[in-house]
Amino acid sequence: MEFSLTPDLEQLRAAILTLCERFDDAYWLARDRDGVFPHDFHAAMAAGGWLGIAMPEPYGGAGLGIMAAAVMMQAVAESGAAMTGASAIHMNIFGLNPVVVFGSEDQKRRMLPPLIAGRDKACFAVTEPDAGLNTTELKTRAVWDGAQYVVTGTKIWISTAQVANKMLLLARTTPLDQVRRKTDGLSLFYTDLDRATVEIREIPKMGRHAVDSNMLFIEGLRIPMEDRIGAEGDGFRCILHGMNPERILIAAEAVGIGRAALARAARYARERIVFGRPIGQNQGIAHPLAKSWAELAAAELMVLKAAALYDAGRECGAEANAAKYLAGEAGFHACEAAVMTHGGMGYAKEYHVERYLREVMIPRIAPVSPQMILNFIAERALGLPKSY
Amino acid sequence: MKLLISVKRVVDYNVKVRVKADGTGVETNGVKMSMNPFDEIAVEEAVRLKEKGVASEVVAVSMGPPACSETLRTALAMGADRGILVETEVALQPLAVAKLLRALAEREQPGMIILGKQAIDDDMNATGQMLAALLGWPQATFASKLAIEGERAMVTREVDGGLETLELRLPAIVTTDLRLNEPRYASLPNIMKARKKPIETIAPAALGVDPAPRLEIVKVAEPPKRQGGRKVASVAELVEKLTQEAKVI
Numbered sequence: 118m119e120f121s122l123t124p125d126l127e128q129l130r131a132a133i134l135t136l137c138e139r140f141d142d143a144y145w146l147a148r149d150r151d152g153v154f155p156h157d158f159h160a161a162m163a164a165g166g167w168l169g170i171a172m173p174e175p176y177g178g179a180g181l182g183i184m185a186a187a188v189m190m191q192a193v194a195e196s197g198a199a200m201t202g203a204s205a206i207h208m209n210i211f212g213l214n215p216v217v218v219f220g221s222e223d224q225k226r227r228m229l230p231p232l233i234a235g236r237d238k239a240c241f242a243v244t245e246p247d248a249g250l251n252t253t254e255l256k257t258r259a260v261w262d263g264a265q266y267v268v269t270g271t272k273i274w275i276s277t278a279q280v281a282n283k284m285l286l287l288a289r290t291t292p293l294d295q296v297r298r299k300t301d302g303l304s305l306f307y308t309d310l311d312r313a314t315v316e317i318r319e320i321p322k323m324g325r326h327a328v329d330s331n332m333l334f335i336e337g338l339r340i341p342m343e344d345r346i347g348a349e350g351d352g353f354r355c356i357l358h359g360m361n362p363e364r365i366l367i368a369a370e371a372v373g374i375g376r377a378a379l380a381r382a383a384r385y386a387r388e389r390i391v392f393g394r395p396i397g398q399n400q401g402i403a404h405p406l407a408k409s410w411a412e413l414a415a416a417e418l419m420v421l422k423a424a425a426l427y428d429a430g431r432e433c434g435a436e437a438n439a440a441k442y443l444a445g446e447a448g449f450h451a452c453e454a455a456v457m458t459h460g461g462m463g464y465a466k467e468y469h470v471e472r473y474l475r476e477v478m479i480p481r482i483a484p485v486s487p488q489m490i491l492n493f494i495a496e497r498a499l500g501l502p503k504s505y
Numbered sequence: 506m507k508l509l510i511s512v513k514r515v516v517d518y519n520v521k522v523r524v525k526a527d528g529t530g531v532e533t534n535g536v537k538m539s540m541n542p543f544d545e546i547a548v549e550e551a552v553r554l555k556e557k558g559v560a561s562e563v564v565a566v567s568m569g570p571p572a573c574s575e576t577l578r579t580a581l582a583m584g585a586d587r588g589i590l591v592e593t594e595v596a597l598q599p600l601a602v603a604k605l606l607r608a609l610a611e612r613e614q615p616g617m618i619i620l621g622k623q624a625i626d627d628d629m630n631a632t633g634q635m636l637a638a639l640l641g642w643p644q645a646t647f648a649s650k651l652a653i654e655g656e657r658a659m660v661t662r663e664v665d666g667g668l669e670t671l672e673l674r675l676p677a678i679v680t681t682d683l684r685l686n687e688p689r690y691a692s693l694p695n696i697m698k699a700r701k702k703p704i705e706t707i708a709p710a711a712l713g714v715d716p717a718p719r720l721e722i723v724k725v726a727e728p729p730k731r732q733g734g735r736k737v738a739s740v741a742e743l744v745e746k747l748t749q750e751a752k753v754i
Contacts, residue, residue: 124578128575128696129580132582136690164692166694167692179697
């Protein structure tokens, strides 16, 4: 049992926080206003080699585990970059894990180095409007025409598609009525995001304005055989492999944004004088913040436990899901308490916490809703019957 | 040419320091510590000299408790080749540091020693000068530009009224000012490489130096709280207050 970061992890955290100091609150506030992708932040992270933190060394990565990646992503969010900063690089950190695990040597050499170096930006095209979390019901089809796959379908909530030149795409290669199991017949591709055959329509949304979310209308996208990852029909299993790390990283980001909000709230509560004393002297202000501190600390421990299990190659489904649930809720409570602590000022953009509150809804809802997580834990950890 | 660089672990420049309740110093418990910013500039300058092929090896030295090895790791991640930790729990003062550095200089035989002009914790601005005196080497403090030409160093200093350029015969001591360079950020690949670089730990006694303090700190206190300003209605009132109350004109 070890309940504090190792010196190596502390060093990574300190280095990230130092780098992130260049991108201050004014920078992220400006991105929230103008909605422009934080290209210079992405470039700085790439130049520092950070995008490859969890990617294998032979392809330009650092070969560190999900624990290190989680520490990094928490620090990014905690620096004030919040979900805008985290989402700008999130896909780079672990999105191409299916290529690492299931890709051929040639594919790894071709696909990983440009993404790690920041030359390629990729988006993750799995979710569909008519399937939601019922991934096996995906309607997007990839049909082999003798020379290439031809893809038709619709995807939704695809982050960074406006700036991406690559796409990790899950599509059905064998119709659902022709497969033995529902999870069969889906295939995974990593290919060029061809704007001639993919129409990308941005979804106006509540927060994180600088990192776009989109609907993709795919009409006749052609994909060569060498861009298919793993065996045909095996896509669901390929994608499943990265689900737990994905939850761990987004949980770490939620803890980070919660910490950023809590730090601002505590500072304001110490400095804001009303009725001749700091407002933080009132328990009505202090207790919600103290409660948030406790919730965030607990969530962080669960994030690190899930990461430690994953890195040790052990089963971590319940822990990764619990971490994402706890961190999403704790992050939300912290951001809400931060706005309330600021009173009317909390509603003003220049105090930053209303932005955090808008952004923290992302790790609370995505990539899987709190309700579906509780379903998972009820079934897997408690042996209760499936409800849906 | 070998370069010796000293790096000090200090309270991070962003931290608002608090005086300990007993007035013996400032609170460092649970406070973020970092490399002294002027020492970062020293490391950066040394690494650049190595990248230009002027220097062959960069050796970073830190002194203090075991946690100073973290500061050395940062120096190694920026590009220093190896580290030396002079480990002691004694609160070191400039003369002790200068004596320890002299002992290391005699052992390592560097062509130049680059130090920060001062540490941001105690602002002594003394170690480099004392070290130059102890070694009998030429010194150029507050460097804003540094160039090596054969056996000589050309150092531009920021002084009152302008810039002064000194020519020094090597080996020499140089202390860094803020505008010498802008230190790089440690990249992840270099942090990983730094983990494999050696750090030697050595005790002051092994260098023949008694690091006991020679100066006694009598008291550390908060500066007086800044008084709020006052508004005046007219220039006449302002002049009156400046002459009658403040008595500054």
